[in-house]
Amino acid sequence: MRYVLMPLLAAVLAVLGASGALALDLRAAVLRVDYETLLPISRYDLRAEDLGFAGAMLADEDNGTTGRFLGHTYETIHKATAPEGADAALDEILGQGISLIVVLARDADLLRLADRAAEAGALVLNASAPGVALRDEECRGNLLHIAPSNAMMADAVAQFAVWKQWKRWFLVSGSNPADIELAEAYRKAARKFGAKITDEKTFEDTGGARRTDSGHVLVQRQLPVFTQGAEGHDLLIAADASDYFARYLGYHHWSPRPVMGSAGLWPTTFHAAHEAWGATQFQTRFEALTGRYVKPEDYNVWLALRVVGEAVTRASTDDAMALRDYALSDDFELAAFKGQKVTFRNWNGQLRQPILLYDGMITVSVSPQDGFLHRVSPLDTLGLDRPESACSAFN
Amino acid sequence: MKMRSVSRPLTLALALLAATPALANKAFVSNERGNTITVVDTDTWEVITEFPGGNRPRGITISPDGTKLYVCASDDNLVRVFDTETYKEIGTLPSGPDPELFVISSDGKHLYIANEDDNLVTVTDTEQGVVLAEVPVGVEPEGMGISPDEKWVVNTSETTNMAHFIDTSDYKIKHNVLVDQRPRYAQYTADGKRLFVSSEIGGTVSVMDIAPDGAPTLVTKIEFEVPGVLPEWLQPVGVKVTQDGNRIFVALGPANRVAVIDGESLEVLDYIIVGQRVWQLAFTPDEKYLLTTNGNSNDITVIDVKAEKAIKSVQVGQQPWGVVVTPN
Incomplete structure (x- = not known):
């Protein structure tokens, strides 16, 4: 495949100009902290072995398909660890020179890991922790929240x-x-x-x-x-x-x-029966790749890495902090199968996004609801708003 | 029904009496949810009939001689072919999985089909019923445009956010242009010097100048603004350009409006209110009317192109998606 496409690169560059001139090989990681918990009430909620990682596999494919036209490649490594091994697992990832890390962990662990990653200049994308404090007084400049807050x-x-x-x-x-x-x-x-x-x-x-x-x-x-x-x-x-x-x-x-x-x-951020706004294509791609239905953690990881991929495509860099800056800029926008573009609140690093209301079988409704208005975006009627936020790490 | 069969020949006779005889054309509307095709008389704006169109009919087009209707039956993973007179299915064509939109060559021999699920554009020979080529493109291919000289087919990929320019002589991609989020539709001007690509989630229409050798240059992006409508709902999908290039019409999805754009200045001149969630557009062959499919109000709106006004809406099947009108 590659040898056919390589000659095309010249043509691509001609059109895309300088922005496409860099060949980039992106490496990212998903770090999942597995906690001891009782089994869920419903068998339908049993945790898959590849929970979260499956979303990364699809994101690598999606980003890679786009990257093919630009000379960009994507590779994401997956790491699962018990809570006591989380710091060592992060160190190992950082030791490999990876500075884009999607984390699935509880609030306190996430915060500690983000601070540890900051010392190495790495960007952390939160794919599960819902705590409001993480978006408020405990926010961190190198921590972007893909998962919605409580x-x-x-x-x-x-x-x-x-x-x-x-x-x-x-x-x-x-x-x-x-x-x-x-x-x-x-x-x-x-x-x-x-x-x-x-x-x-x-x-x-x-x-x-x-x-x-x-x-x-x-x-x-x-x-x-x-x-x-x-x-x-x-x-x-x-x-x-x-x-x-x-x-x-x-x-x-x-x-x-x-x-x-x-x-x-x-x-919920996503569920396997969601079909509106082209989501059916996401579902069929995910199921063909993984052999199971998507869970919110998979979608969140996919979305985190799509944020990275979109920023790489538009900003033509693999520098973690430059990608962060682009994601937080007014230029950034991303389609995420939710009917409108998702963007970041550049004052606390939270991804603005519609929330699906789900009954276990279908999308019943999607919030924000009609009539709830906001001077910035109706999406900002959901969650902590700028005037009430004590976050200062993004100033 | 009996009444109609009597009145139709009469309408035809009356039309023939007029100074410039205009033969009635037929509009075919694919109803994504209803699994049907609605047939509308573009003279009387009466619904002639509604017939089964396969599972989840979306993209719809017609052979250059007007005898065959091609429908992307997305959930059947094939293209269904219908007789435009008898409305009987006369065959199917291989399309690759989940066909959504396609364009047909002017000789009617080739269909260029976007396969949403497979990141492919499939080229199908309509006479032999075989696949001639599969071209790997970006993630979720959707929009398909063909240059007037037919040397280029443009595909837009909704998650990769590019317009891919496929050379029809060797089916290889020669150019890629990044556009805004979720590009849905690609439309050349009749002189082939411009290409418009709508970005549904980005809320813009990218305008490209096309060099004589087919190479594109992104020149600007058209943006939209309607007082009282949230910017999030200004979602451009279908795009049509008049033959003379003077007017560009853009369907704005859940904003329930069609934007009218000056072909020269690229300024938005007006917004025509139509039905709900307007997606695809089609001109009548004389360009007197523009039809819009309104998925959430189950109707099509008829726009008087010269007056730039909506003059009528016609109820069709459930969730109309695409529309095509028979040639003269």
Whole structure:
């Protein structure tokens, strides 16, 4: 293939001018920290061995197809590690001279890894951590967030609920720190968009297996009792970042009210049934390559590396900080199968993007909803806004 | 139906009585969701019939003699061929997987087809029913344009964001031009000196000057602005240029408007309000009318080209995608 295409390079250069003149060989890495967790409530949510890495494989193919016309090649290495080995894994990546690193890790680990990468002048792209603080007072100049924050997700749900005029919420949250943080995002979203939390309850995490034979019998007895007596509400919002109870709520909620948040209708960056805006082509490419359906982590990694690829294509450089600067500039825009271009908030490194609302089978709606306006972009109605952000690393 | 079969010959007779006899043409509209083709009389603007078009019909074109209708049946992974009089399927052509848009050579012998799923442009011989060539292009090929001298076929790739210039003498790519996000459509002017490429997510139309040897030079990008419409929804898709090159029409997707652009100054002169989510465009052969497919209102809008006004909308099938009009 290559020897056929090489003579074409001259013609390509003639058209693209100086911008296409550099042959570049891009190397990136995906670092995934694997935590000890209980198995998910649903078998459909079992983690694939290649979670996240699969998105990198597709991104290398997509970027490589474009790169063929420009003399650019892309190679991404994949590394999975236990939390205690994360720093060493990062050092190994940096030791190979790689300075573009997509990380799938929890908030605290991500922050430590980003700081360690900064010392080597490397750029980190966050593909999973949802903490709002990472985009606020804890932001870092070498850390771009591809994954949406808890605030963006909660705002996406809140806008839809308000659009439906379902403004009275019964908030049920988990007891783990991540659940508590997510619940806070829903409280803020309610205040931001004029909904009211009429009642709140915590569902204690007492540990133990989540799936047992005929476990539904006990669930059917316990959940109605747990949710009985809540103040009048239109909607139950579940804040269960740890995936241990929200999925049970749907038909076991005492009141005949819909569930949103961590179950029922939930916010996501992507799912395997999403077909609008040309996404079918993404799905068929991903499935042909990996033999399974896409998960949000795969999409986030793909998108992170597409950000890199797009910046390389337009800015003709492989320098990590120059690519960061281009991604944060007004010139940067990227199509991501979400109906409008995605761009970065250049004041905290967060990727602006529509959020899909998903019921487990189809895209039910996409936020931002009609009528929610913002002076910069309707996408900025989702998540932390500039005036409220304490991030100064991008000034 | 009985009424219609009587009135049609009458309309024809009346038309023949007029000073300049205009034979009625037929517009064929592919309905992506309905899996049908709607046939519209471009004289009376009545729907003549609707017939099955295969699974997920999108790109649609017609043989130069007007006898054969070609439809990209995307989910069938082939091109279906229909008789434009009887509406019966008369055959299929190999297209490569997921055909979306195509162009036909002026002798009707070659179809150049974009295969969205396979990063290929497939060249199909319409007479032999065989694939002549597969040209590797960028990710998600979609738009297809052909130069008036037919020496070049231009393909746009939606994720690579390039216009690829394929030399039709050897089916090799000779030029690539980067454009804005998600290029959907490529259209040459009749004199072959200009090429327009619409970028749906980028919100622009790239304008290229074409040298006598076919080499493109990007000269400018046309941008759009409509008071009261969010810039995010100004999403250019279909592009058509009048024969004299004086006017360029650009369908703006969910902005529900067609932009009218001056061919000389490249200034946007007006925005014509049409149906919802307007994607593809087609002129009637006399260029009196421009038809638009409106996917979210299930209709086509008829634009009076000279007046630059929408004069009528015609309900068609579910989610109209493409449109083509029979030649004279």
